[in-house]
Amino acid sequence: MTHIVTSYASELETLSSSVTQMGGLVEAQLSDVMDAVARRDLALARKVIDLDARIDVYNHEIEADVMNLLALRQPVAIDLRETVCAMKIAHELERIGDLAKNIAKRALVISQQEPLRALNGVIRMGRISLMRVSDVLNAYAQRNVAQAKSVWGADDEIDELYNSLFAEILSAMMEDASAVNACTQLAFVAKNFERVGDHATNIAESVHFLLVGEYLDELRPKGDVTSLTTVPKPDDKAPDPEDKEQP
Amino acid sequence: MTHVESIDVLEPAGDAAGKSAAARELPEQASAPAKFDCSGVNVHYGRNHAIKNVTLKIYDRSVTALIGPSGCGKTTFLRVLNRMNDTIEGARVTGRILIDGQNVYDKTVDPVQLRARVGMVFQKPNPFPKSIYDNVAYGPRIHGLAESASALDGIVEDALRRAGLWEEVKDRLAMPATSLSGGQQQRLVIARAIAIHPEVILMDEPCSALDPIATARIEELIDEISRQYCIIIVTHSMAQAARVSKQTAFFNMGELVEYGETTRVFTNPDDPRTQDYITGRFG
Numbered sequence: 385m386t387h388i389v390t391s392y393a394s395e396l397e398t399l400s401s402s403v404t405q406m407g408g409l410v411e412a413q414l415s416d417v418m419d420a421v422a423r424r425d426l427a428l429a430r431k432v433i434d435l436d437a438r439i440d441v442y443n444h445e446i447e448a449d450v451m452n453l454l455a456l457r458q459p460v461a462i463d464l465r466e467t468v469c470a471m472k473i474a475h476e477l478e479r480i481g482d483l484a485k486n487i488a489k490r491a492l493v494i495s496q497q498e499p500l501r502a503l504n505g506v507i508r509m510g511r512i513s514l515m516r517v518s519d520v521l522n523a524y525a526q527r528n529v530a531q532a533k534s535v536w537g538a539d540d541e542i543d544e545l546y547n548s549l550f551a552e553i554l555s556a557m558m559e560d561a562s563a564v565n566a567c568t569q570l571a572f573v574a575k576n577f578e579r580v581g582d583h584a585t586n587i588a589e590s591v592h593f594l595l596v597g598e599y600l601d602e603l604r605p606k607g608d609v610t611s612l613t614t615v616p617k618p619d620d621k622a623p624d625p626e627d628k629e630q631p
Numbered sequence: 632m633t634h635v636e637s638i639d640v641l642e643p644a645g646d647a648a649g650k651s652a653a654a655r656e657l658p659e660q661a662s663a664p665a666k667f668d669c670s671g672v673n674v675h676y677g678r679n680h681a682i683k684n685v686t687l688k689i690y691d692r693s694v695t696a697l698i699g700p701s702g703c704g705k706t707t708f709l710r711v712l713n714r715m716n717d718t719i720e721g722a723r724v725t726g727r728i729l730i731d732g733q734n735v736y737d738k739t740v741d742p743v744q745l746r747a748r749v750g751m752v753f754q755k756p757n758p759f760p761k762s763i764y765d766n767v768a769y770g771p772r773i774h775g776l777a778e779s780a781s782a783l784d785g786i787v788e789d790a791l792r793r794a795g796l797w798e799e800v801k802d803r804l805a806m807p808a809t810s811l812s813g814g815q816q817q818r819l820v821i822a823r824a825i826a827i828h829p830e831v832i833l834m835d836e837p838c839s840a841l842d843p844i845a846t847a848r849i850e851e852l853i854d855e856i857s858r859q860y861c862i863i864i865v866t867h868s869m870a871q872a873a874r875v876s877k878q879t880a881f882f883n884m885g886e887l888v889e890y891g892e893t894t895r896v897f898t899n900p901d902d903p904r905t906q907d908y909i910t911g912r913f914g
Contacts, residue, residue, distance in 0.1 A: 385903075385912040392911070458870055460897045461906045597899030 497566035696876035756816035814845025
């Protein structure tokens with residue numbers, strides 16, 4: 385079913401293809417930043433940092449298009465959801481871009497330090513978060529509710545990986561004080577990848593709302609318990625991460 | 632006035648008939664009393680089946696918008712509610728239309744009294760060729776609502792104030808109503824409807840001949856008076872339906888396709904036909 389006013393239809397198509405293109409850039413940025421961290425590739429890290437400006441331009445253009453559509457077309461129903469969700473998804477993508485840029489900056493520092501064992505786990509986490517972003521962008525492009533919902537429900541895996549990596553990085557710091565600098569940077573990199581997963585989940589919620597018109601209202605399981613993780617002191621009983629009441 | 636060929640009032644045969652097609656009732660208001668309770672309403676103009684088995688409840692102190700393409704039956708349905716179709720030759724109304732539990736088409740109901748309870752405002756402002764004052768005073772006079780000249784003055788002022796027109800016309804009440812602008816005339820017509828204290832105001836595209844400022848004044852007025860009255864508005868402007876109404880009913884080819892909270896209908900309609908219509912799509 386197509387619009388009677390063809391220019392309106394083409395404005396909506398342009399909007400969603402801008403979001404898809406922006407998503408493609410963000411995917412490339414994430415993939416590059418992982419390589420930059422893994423291979424200690426400083427040139428690639430700088431490329432990732434530079435790419436962020438282009439992603440910001442996309443975000444501003446999408447915002448402007450959304451404002452024009454709202455002001456000039458007064459979209460309703462599916463068109464309204466299409467318009468509003470484009471802006472929300474672009475905002476999430478822009479945040480992912482910022483996180484990738486931040487990882488790239490930390491990659492510049494990490495590359496100057498001795499290699500860390502936990503790095504492999506962090507790269508694995510990055511791969512999974514990139515996969516989530518790719519999946520949710522495919523769900524958006526192909527209007528696939530089931531795929532959006534599966535991304536939404538799969539954030540646990542990243543959270544669990546992050547929890548174990550966080551503990552591993554803390555232990556590495558305990559073992560070798562000279563690694564504290566690199567370990568701290570790496571912990572932030574891991575946290576950033578974990579946040580990328582959260583943004584992919586938010587995009588999945590928007591895609592679901594776009595296609596179904598209703599919010600995913602079930603409580604999504606939250607798997608990040610690192611705020612409760614501490615390094616055990618001698619003779620100290622480790623806190624139970626399941627017990628959220630414990631300080 | 633032409634008489635109606637025949638008016639059959641069919642009581643729905645038990646629950647099955649009453650709930651047939653779609654018993655349209657807003658879930659969140661299901662317990663609130665309905666001003667109009669319509670079930671199994673059919674309207675024929677000769678061979679033309681204009682309204683097909685429409686069942687819905689319309690709530691008091693609320694604005695309900697009827698939308699749909701030209702010829703979908705929305706104006707016909709509006710006119711069923713105060714028996715305006717009685718004046719159309721060959722019109723036949725069947726089904727049950729209750730206002731406060733009383734059957735609108737019952738033989739004991741006087742259509743003139745019914746129309747005093749259920750007022751109507753049309754697309755083009757239609758003031759009488761009389762003074763501003765006499766336009767508003769006309770209804771209260773024929774219904775004997777004022778006991779004295781000063782009481783009548785009070786009713787006229789009150790109606791004009793509630794229609795948001797008093798300040799603009801108080802110094803020229805004796806001027807012909809036709810000297811007013813289109814928007815002022817429409818508000819005058821609404822004042823004329825309000826003057827006889829109706830319970831329901833039916834509006835058939837009340838703003839289609841008005842500019843955006845006059846339209847905004849009418850919409851503000853609709854919002855204001857909807858706290859006291861049941862307002863049912865037919866409009867071709869999707870934006871207006873979205874702005875002024877609490878409930879929206881979408882008619883297509885004589886059928887009630889969808890009826891629900893306006894916010895839901897305009898963000899997430901149930902029926903693809905509603906979506907295609909309000910977003911301006913075609914097959």
